[in-house]
Amino acid sequence: MTTGRTPRASDRSLFTNNETSIASPADTARLRQHLVYLTTTPQPRNYQHEAVLNSVAAYIRRGLQAAGARELAEQPYAVRGQEFRNVIGSFGPADGPRLIIGAHYDVCGxxxxADDNGTGVAALLELARLLGQQAKLPYRVDLVAYTLEEPPFFRTKQMGSYVHAASLKAAGVPVLGMVALEMLGYFDDRRGSQRYPVAPLKFIYGSRGNYVTVAQKFGNGRFGRQFARRYKAAAALPVKRFKAPAWLPGIDFSDHLNYWHFGYSAVLLTDTAFYRNGSYHQTSDTLARLDMRRLGLAVDALLNTVLAGPR
Incomplete structure (x- = not known):
């Protein structure tokens, strides 16, 4: 993993070097509204409840449409005799390389x-609303809500993100990079609240779970390096940048994994999941445990990183 360093000159070729100000901060009431919906569906939003997943997909589609997405699309595919779907909303110019930002909307069991991954979906929808307010975007941004990220489909070709990444590759779509939004709302300021895959890392990154992280593998390409630097500069909350071998537990535990399979540079934006949140994959992963203010700050930084644009 890496610590702070002097940015390389090449880091400035994708994102501009000027600091940007937040024109329209994220609305925490809207974030909460999305989370209330996602955590109160009639049955859990897992693969065993196809109707619930379809209703969530429809909710996300309505949110992207209301935000002013230039294009809306669904990407249905069959698994075990059932039909599941990704939902895609596009913002900015129709042509040219695009940035992919995605979050999965299914749960495990x-x-x-709420945190896994209601916060990622809520952030995606709020980002959509903020992008829709912009007069002009520097490049195309595709916001993608994935299905079937969780077990028993994790690390299989049935993951919604695998289906989406494969479709981009097959169509020869130019991609600037990809950002996976995975658990962004749980924070704990107490000492010892943050754990790591390798214990000595706490002496480098601290033992308080009060930050978000941009995680990526070694050899992830220029986009990952640039995004991490820009996001940290734009954020009004602590941000740690992690870079490690892909085999380190947690580095590839989300949808960005599938973009790596196809040669795309991709990063994970997260509150570190089970390394901090003891309610990971538990019935106690509820809205009451989340920090709306800091979730909003994470979205603000993402918006400003997107708006910085390429030179």
């Missing part, structure tokens, strides 16, 4: 999944 019978739990509400």
């Amino acid at each position: 019978d739990q509400p999944g």
Whole structure:
């Protein structure tokens, strides 16, 4: 993993070097509204409840449409005799390389999944609303809500993100990079609240779970390096940048994994999941445990990183 360093000159070729100000901060009431919906569906939003997943997909589609997405699309595919779907909303110019930002909307087992991954979906929808307010975007941004990220489909070709990444590759779509939004709302300021895959890392990154992280593998390409630097500069909350071998537990535990399979540079934006949140994949993963203010700050930084644009 890496610590702070002097940015390389090449880091400035994708994102501009000027600091940007937040024109329209994220609305925490809207974030909460999305989370209330996601955590109170009639049955848990897992693969065993196809109707619930379809209703969530429809909710996300309505949110992207209301935000002013230039294009809306669904990407249905069949698994075990059932039909599941990704939902895609595009913002900015129709042509040219695009930035992919995605979050999965399914949960693992019978739990509400407030942090995992209600916060990622809520952030995606709020980012959509903020992008829709911009007169002009520097490049195309595709916001993608994935299905079937969780077990028993994790690390299989049935993951919604695998289906989406494969479709981009097959169509020869130019991609600037990809950002996976995975658990962004749980924070704990107490000493010892943050754990790591390798214990000595706490002496480098601290033992308080009060930050978000941009995680990526070694050899992830220029986009990952640039995004991490820009996001940290734009954030009004602590940000740690992690870079490690892909085999380190947690580095590839989300949808960005599938973009790596196809040669795309991709990063994970997260509150570190089970390394901090003891309610990971538990029925106690509820809205009451989340920090809306800091979730909003994470979205603000993401918006400003997107708006910085390429030179």
